[in-house]
Amino acid sequence: MTILEVNSLTKQFGGLTANKDITMTVEEGKITAVIGPNGAGKTTFFNMITGVYQPTSGDIKLDGKSIVGLKPDEVAKKGISRTFQNIRLFGEMSVIENVLVGMHTHLKTNLLGILLNLPFTKKEEASAEKEAYRLLEYFELDHLLNEKANNLSYGAQRKLEIARALATKPKLLLLDEPAAGMNPKETRELTEVIKRMGQEFNVTVILIEHDMKLVMEISEHIVVLDHGEKIAEGNPEEIRTNPKVIEAYLGSAAVH
Incomplete structure (x- = not known):
């Protein structure tokens, strides 16, 4: 069952397009990761879902109902909560x-x-x-x-x-780089916590994370952004071998 539906989501700041035409769905009870190089537009994407930013165009639906136009506290009351890059x-x-x-x-x-x-x-x-x-x-x-x-x-x-x-x-919990700054032991402990959290608290998790080991271990679905656009999505194995993803992270030489 789909809990979050994002349709053609675009955010512009003046002449800068931070997110462009992003479409994706999040299945209830699954752990979804949003990954991409620095500057890919991941936090802007989270900010739109949580009402911090309003999209320039496109729609966001929670349980089939649009939440575009709601303020952050109103979004929270609808069942979306989050953490931040900076604590x-x-x-x-x-x-x-x-x-x-x-x-x-x-x-x-x-x-x-x-x-x-x-x-x-x-x-x-x-x-x-x-x-x-x-x-x-x-x-x-x-x-x-x-x-x-x-x-x-x-x-x-x-x-x-x-x-x-x-x-x-919350019904939906957004974690923005939860392992940032953690040592390996803390990261291992957090990985186990996130794995169990969905069932323990009946919550669906979306996370932004740069630690690829953590992402590949706990994610059931991965969406990859680059320069504000979605370039790939799929399960961990599909993402690991996707040429567009390898190029985004390692450069075009890595896929030739």
């Missing part, structure tokens, strides 16, 4: 507070309920804290729940950002 945590807040922030999109508590300390509010807060702890346990961060996010190692911060994104209970 965006609340550094002075604790680990568990960062995860609780991610839950605000689906909590019913309002300011009045908090001020009056209503029973429903207390019950919902307790439930949210329990769910936050479960997420931290899953990412092996539960022993750090009261630590400031700034004090975590780089790899732990990456995992915390994914945990916070999952706290929004």
